[in-house]
Amino acid sequence: MQQDIGVKRSIEEINQKIKQGKAVVVTAEEMVDIVKEDGVKGAFKKVDVVTTGTFGVMCSSGAFINFGHTRPKIKASKVWFNDVEAYAGVAAVDCYLGATQVQEDDPLNKVHPGRFKYGGGHVIEDLIAGRQVRFRAKAYGTDCYPSKEYESIITINDLRDAFLYNPRNAYQNYNCAVNLSKKTIYTYMGVLRPNLGNATYSTSGQLSPLLNDPFYWTIGVGTKIFLGGSIGVVTWRGTQHNPDVLRGENGIVKEGAGTIAVTGDMKQMSSRYIRGVSMLGYGCSMMVGIGIPIPIINEEMAYFTGQSDADIFCQVVDYGIDYPNAIDRSLGEVSYQELKSGKIKIMGKEVPTSPLSSYFMAKEIAGNLKDWILRHKFTLGVPQVYFPTVEFKGVVE
Amino acid sequence: MTNKNIKKNVLLIFSKEVMYKPIIYRLAADFKIIFNVLEAKIFPRQEGRLILQLEGTQVQIKQALEYLKKEGVKIEILAEKIKRDENSCVHCGACLAVCRSDALYLDKETSKVVFCAEKCVACGLCELVCPVKAVMTASIEMEV
Ligand code: SF4
Numbered sequence: 001m002q003q004d005i006g007v008k009r010s011i012e013e014i015n016q017k018i019k020q021g022k023a024v025v026v027t028a029e030e031m032v033d034i035v036k037e038d039g040v041k042g043a044f045k046k047v048d049v050v051t052t053g054t055f056g057v058m059c060s061s062g063a064f065i066n067f068g069h070t071r072p073k074i075k076a077s078k079v080w081f082n083d084v085e086a087y088a089g090v091a092a093v094d095c096y097l098g099a100t101q102v103q104e105d106d107p108l109n110k111v112h113p114g115r116f117k118y119g120g121g122h123v124i125e126d127l128i129a130g131r132q133v134r135f136r137a138k139a140y141g142t143d144c145y146p147s148k149e150y151e152s153i154i155t156i157n158d159l160r161d162a163f164l165y166n167p168r169n170a171y172q173n174y175n176c177a178v179n180l181s182k183k184t185i186y187t188y189m190g191v192l193r194p195n196l197g198n199a200t201y202s203t204s205g206q207l208s209p210l211l212n213d214p215f216y217w218t219i220g221v222g223t224k225i226f227l228g229g230s231i232g233v234v235t236w237r238g239t240q241h242n243p244d245v246l247r248g249e250n251g252i253v254k255e256g257a258g259t260i261a262v263t264g265d266m267k268q269m270s271s272r273y274i275r276g277v278s279m280l281g282y283g284c285s286m287m288v289g290i291g292i293p294i295p296i297i298n299e300e301m302a303y304f305t306g307q308s309d310a311d312i313f314c315q316v317v318d319y320g321i322d323y324p325n326a327i328d329r330s331l332g333e334v335s336y337q338e339l340k341s342g343k344i345k346i347m348g349k350e351v352p353t354s355p356l357s358s359y360f361m362a363k364e365i366a367g368n369l370k371d372w373i374l375r376h377k378f379t380l381g382v383p384q385v386y387f388p389t390v391e392f393k394g395v396v397e
Numbered sequence: 398m399t400n401k402n403i404k405k406n407v408l409l410i411f412s413k414e415v416m417y418k419p420i421i422y423r424l425a426a427d428f429k430i431i432f433n434v435l436e437a438k439i440f441p442r443q444e445g446r447l448i449l450q451l452e453g454t455q456v457q458i459k460q461a462l463e464y465l466k467k468e469g470v471k472i473e474i475l476a477e478k479i480k481r482d483e484n485s486c487v488h489c490g491a492c493l494a495v496c497r498s499d500a501l502y503l504d505k506e507t508s509k510v511v512f513c514a515e516k517c518v519a520c521g522l523c524e525l526v527c528p529v530k531a532v533m534t535a536s537i538e539m540e541v
């Protein structure tokens with residue numbers, strides 16, 4: 001159920017304007033300046049849609065693949081793409097290929113830090129790029145599905161369906177990672193040098209989709225998005241979605257909070273926006289490009305989307321000792337403006353910072369989405385189911 | 398050719414025959430090269446590897462390198478040792494955390510991660526951490 005948030009401009013109204021070529025669309029970066037110049041009220045009057053973007057490693061990604069019926073037919077119980085196993089316990093020729101599944105015979109972390117050269121994310125990238133992939137299936141055989149083995153070189157065109165289905169993407173904010181231990185560690189937050197040697201962070205800050213709609217007033221099941229270069233959709237809240245976290249007076253979350261599950265057709269995607277990744281000492285995963293258009297339905301939304309890197313904060317967390325031992329502790333709070341300056345101060349020490357998600361690509365995606373709406377009349381999806389949220393207690397002047 | 402000073406990072410490989418000969422000091426004495434030792438590694442009784450930053454005019458550096466070659470030192474120009482596939486790089490910044498020369502930096506204007514080959518010491522760390530394998534390098538370590 002959605003709380004009463006006082007909608008002053010409905011999504012339907014905005015879609016009308018988009019169709020008539022009258023909608024004003026800006027990126028979240030541009031919105032910061034507009035709100036500064038024209039104030040919240042002025043920005044609300046002026047702008048209909050704010051586009052956002054993010055591009056980074058997003059675990060909890062994968063693909064549902066239907067590889068089509070073989071002759072004779074097979075009810076596969078185990079399948080592999082380029083020796084990366086996909087989960088086949090779905091149906092006869094359906095499977096789920098997870099982004100973090102590592103290729104068989106990989107030495108993993110036996111020689112630490114392992115390289116993790118190839119995994120599910122790479123298969124998905126290869127398929128989207130139209131490259132050839134070796135497919136194998138095994139089965140026990142039944143009267144209706146007699147075949148016990150199948151092997152063939154395929155491309156995405158040979159697959160009946162290939163849908164990206166990511167159960168948790170676009171985390172609304174995330175930790176800034178440091179290492180208080182005495183040795184270098186290799187984590188999903190990158191390489192962290194000992195004794196507070198460096199700090200890494202991983203969101204696009206002011207451009208990040210869910211940071212621009214902190215209470216999920218406009219993003220819900222049915223929201224149409226940019227996913228991997230083509231049109232995707234938000235299909236549910238993501239796993240671990242949690243609205244009930246530390247928030248600033250501006251309503252924006254100061255730690256990991258909301259998430260979304262997203263789906264799209266891999267056959268329409270571009271390998272520029274979906275990349276298989278190998279993380280040293282950690283494993284395989286996938287970089288995903290996501291952009292969400294935010295309808296400015298009231299003045300509050302103009303205010304939220306106008307927040308800049310200086311107004312968005314995250315927690316500094318130790319991945320050397322605290323995180324692996326599930327010790328829930330923050331070493332302090334820093335803004336994205338500070339993080340992007342190249343250094344932050346933690347426990348009295350100046351620490352160099354570097355990002356893990358690409359702001360360059362995030363900007364490109366937000367720009368693409370703006371283009372879609374303005375030039376190709378891409379309309380906004382009206383959420384059919386809203387996500388669990390909390391109340392916004394602030395007052396927007 | 399100009400008289401402007403330029404900087405060049407080089408990897409010098411000294412085989413065991415020349416490893417203990419006094420060679421390096423002559424770069425300064427005879428060729429007026431200002432040099433900076435960026436990294437050094439001795440593989441006892443096999444070879445020595447030295448990464449130097451040379452500073453001097455084009456001509457001075459050229460002559461110094463010719464001298465080293467004559468003495469039997471193998472030279473690798475480091476700016477040529479590391480390559481980044483510009484089509485593959487996504488400008489994520491993962492490599493920034495490990496680069497200890499200023500060869501990689503984030504350009505605030507374009508939000509791109511810039512690779513400056515001249516400053517690279519070819520340590521190979523960015524190749525190891527690049528999640529999309531956009532970097533290819535050879536390093537101070539001996540290849541097996
Ligand atoms: S880690 Fe690789 S992809 Fe990322 S910025 Fe560096 S070279 Fe580019």
Ligand code: SF4
Nearest residue numbers: 496517518520521523
């Ligand atoms: S090899 Fe990479 S990490 Fe090492 S100095 Fe060169 S650019 Fe920096």
